[in-house]
Amino acid sequence: MVKVADLVDKLNASVICGKDDLNQDINFGFASDLMSDVLTLDTDNLLLITGLNNLQTIRTSEMSDISFILFVRDKKVSQEMKDLACENNITLIECGYSMFKACSMLCEMGLEPVY
Amino acid sequence: MEFAFFIEGGNFSKAGSASSEVKKILKQLNVDSKIIKRTVVSLYEAEVNVVAHAFEGDMIVEIFPDKIAVRIEDKGPGIPDIEKAMEKGFSTATPKVREMGFGAGMGLPNIKKNSDEMNISSKVNVGTKLEIVNYLK
Numbered sequence: 001m002v003k004v005a006d007l008v009d010k011l012n013a014s015v016i017c018g019k020d021d022l023n024q025d026i027n028f029g030f031a032s033d034l035m036s037d038v039l040t041l042d043t044d045n046l047l048l049i050t051g052l053n054n055l056q057t058i059r060t061s062e063m064s065d066i067s068f069i070l071f072v073r074d075k076k077v078s079q080e081m082k083d084l085a086c087e088n089n090i091t092l093i094e095c096g097y098s099m100f101k102a103c104s105m106l107c108e109m110g111l112e113p114v115y
Numbered sequence: 116m117e118f119a120f121f122i123e124g125g126n127f128s129k130a131g132s133a134s135s136e137v138k139k140i141l142k143q144l145n146v147d148s149k150i151i152k153r154t155v156v157s158l159y160e161a162e163v164n165v166v167a168h169a170f171e172g173d174m175i176v177e178i179f180p181d182k183i184a185v186r187i188e189d190k191g192p193g194i195p196d197i198e199k200a201m202e203k204g205f206s207t208a209t210p211k212v213r214e215m216g217f218g219a220g221m222g223l224p225n226i227k228k229n230s231d232e233m234n235i236s237s238k239v240n241v242g243t244k245l246e247i248v249n250y251l252k
Contacts (some may be wrong), residue, residue, distance in 0.1 A: 035216030039156050040225050056163075056215045059131035063138070063159040065152055080128070 018091030029111040122172040130166040134159040194237040
């Protein structure tokens with residue numbers, strides 16, 4: 001289990017929207033740039049780690065009840081993505097690390113894999 | 116209760132907006148969150164399919180006391196071999212669709228997984244009709 005505020009600190013990340021939720025704990029992590037795979041999950045309390053920065057990343061999270069998205073590889077969130085995420089209470093976080101580095105750090109912090 | 120939504124083919128910035136509306140309605144009706152998730156994941160996969168492959172489509176959502184029944188009908192190229200399209204990993208998606216994070220050949224199998232009943236019929240060069248039922252147990 002990882003606290004959102006701790007992962008933001010550890011990964012030198014910045015919170016783009018959803019700053020009120022930083023004290024929440026997240027149990028699971030799933031890293032994918034393929035939204036088709038994300039849509040097959042039925043895990044609650046999940047952090048999506050992705051390098052895919054388009055509107056469908058936010059839509060996929062909305063449908064899958066994913067409340068936290070970490071964008072890796074320095075991918076930047078567009079205003080449109082931010083608006084849609086805010087509307088759906090999804091916290092967006094940006095980080096400059098590669099997906100591999102971010103995942104290994106998160107794993108070390110105690111974030112669990114889905115499978 | 117019946118709701119109808121228009122789906123525009125090729126418009127990826129709007130893909131998911133119909134499913135999002137359905138999610139809001141089901142939440143307002145206090146439908147169990149697991150059933151909402153299963154239903155809207157199915158609808159979103161179907162909506163993305165229409166945007167990715169068809170010219171246009173309609174999503175008709177009927178909510179009964181015991182079930183949610185959805186019909187998604189599109190005008191488009193149709194599916195020549197439905198059995199093949201149901202196979203995990205089979206896809207005819209364009210590079211543009213793949214850039215959006217889809218086109219892995221998981222859509223139809225995932226719709227089947229997330230619905231209690233699923234029927235699909237298609238005519239080549241006419242369109243595809245998909246029916247999904249989820250029971251409100």
